[in-house]
Structure formats: C-alpha cells, structure tokens
Amino acid sequence: MEVRLYGAGCSRCEKIDALVKQILSRHGLRVDYQYLTDLKEIARAGIFATPALVVAGDMVVSGRVPSEKDLEDFLLKAIDKAEGEKIY
Template identity: 35%
Template sequence: MIVKVLGSGCKNCNILEENVKEALKQLDFEATVEKVTDFKSIAEHGVMKTPGLVVDGTVVSTGKVLKVEEIKKLLKS
C-alpha cells in the first residue's frame, strides 16, 4: 500500500501525515507513506485544496484534516 499526503508542508498537512501514520499503526498495516510537496505533482493528482490524501493512486480526501478513525475507515475499504 502506498499512501501519499499532498500539501505544502503546512501545519494541517503535517497533522494529516501524523494521523495517517497512527491509523496505519493501529490497523497494523504495512504501507509506504510519502509526503508530496511539489505543486505540479499535487495538481497532477487533480487536488486543488490541500491537504490531500491518496491511497494506492486514488484520491480519497482533499481540503481537510481527517481524524485517525476516518483514515482507518478509508484504509479498510
């Protein structure tokens, strides 16, 4: 599993990244977590509002900081 956090490196992007790592830990899932800060790469995903969250190439969230429980639900589906 590859999980990407898209954003400029702002506070909300950092919080989302930490929440993703915590969700993966709680689920005992192995995944690569990548932080994407390049605006061209972010735009290529079609994300116009950050932070964005991409799981295995699919954009699952944009423009909000998901809580750990919300991320767990997305990762399990």
C-alpha cells in the first residue's frame, strides 16, 4: 500500500511527516511510505496545496495540518478503505 506525503520541506510538512511516522509505528502498519519534496514530482501528482497526504491514490489531507487525532482517523480510515478491512 502506498502512502505519500507531498511537501516542500516547510515546518507544516515536517510536522505532518513526523505525525504520520508516529501513527504508522503505533499501529504497526507496514506500508510503502514516502515523503516527497521534489517540486516536479509534486506537480506531476497534481498536488496544488501542501502538505498533501495521499493513501492508495486518494487524497486524505491537503493544505493543512490536522490535529494528531484527526490525522490518525483520516489515515486509518483511508488504509481500511484501500485494504477492505478494519485495521484498528
């Protein structure tokens, strides 16, 4: 399962990167997670606002840093949807 964080390296992007790593670790989730900062890659993905978190091709967060609880809910629900099962 691919989880991608697109960001320009700003403090908001770094914060969400750290939160995503904590959430994935806390739940023991094994996913293909990448934090992508290359502007060409961001444009190629059709991202208009960063940070942008994409799970299995579906945008979960764009242009803001949600609370840790909201981010956890968004991330787990998106992974559930992509895998077709409840993981938490």
